[in-house]
Amino acid sequence: MTGAPGERLILASGSTARRDMLAGANVPFTVRPADVDETALKSGLTHVDPAELALELARAKALDVSRHDPEAWVLGADQTLAFDGGMVSKAPSLAAARTRLATMRGRAHQLHSGAALARDGRLVWSGVDTATLxxxxxSDAFLDAYLAAEGEALLACVGAYRLEGMGSQLFDSVDGDYFTVLGLPLWPVLAELRRVGVLAP
Structure with a gap:
């Protein structure tokens, strides 16, 4: 593991994909999911666009954990999906996921991945990146086979797909960064972690 002595990083997210991305990049960190009421926060931010909402959620998560451990660097992250002029939330059931994917087939949507870094209860940096998929x-037959193979794990994904799994077969093209699709604008995050001393320059 790299990183300056004494510089600790906490990932304020329970996302397996984000944890795997940081671990794969050999970033030293621990996990402490934030205690943020996302539904309440979203209801108070109905005036912001999906990209800004991803940022606001990431900032809220970073600040929440940072207030409990002010000496650590805290990385918050969130992702929103924009489709057909609105925003899509996680599907509550596989039936809802099927309906959503059937509506989205043959069409494009945007994923906005936001990240924020906090220390001592204050925001130090935040950024967002967008990918168009x-x-x-x-076919309906493929959709049914896909849902049967992936199961309820899809309900944890905002688009009801995992690009790193069978979900890759749902797409014709992806315009944007792969890590952004997975839920973290990794390159800007790594640059910021180098700047603050969590990673070696």
Missing amino acids: TMRDF
């Missing part, structure tokens, strides 16, 4: 016009 175009789904292919897949």
Whole structure:
């Protein structure tokens, strides 16, 4: 593991994909999911666009954990999905996921991945990146096979797909960074971690 002595990083997210991205990049960190009421926060931010909402959620998570451990660097992250002029939330059931994917097939949507870094209860940095994904016009038979193979794990994903799994077969093209699709603008995050001394320059 790299990183300056005494500089600790906490990931304020329970996301397995974000944890795997940081671990794969050999970033030293611990995990402490934030205690943020996302539903309440979203209801108070109805005037902001999906990209800004991803940022606000990431900032709220970073600040929440930072207030409990002021000497650590805290990374918050969140992702929103924009489709057909609105914003899509996680599907509550596989039936809802099926309906959503059927509506999105053959069309494009945007994923906005926001990240924020806090220390001592204060925001130090935040940023957002966007990727545009175009789904292919897949058949109902493929959709049913996909849902059966992936199961309820899809309900934890905002788009009801995991690009790192069978979900890659749903798409014709992706315009943007792979890590952004997975839920973290990794390159800007790594640059900031180098700047503050969590990683070696």
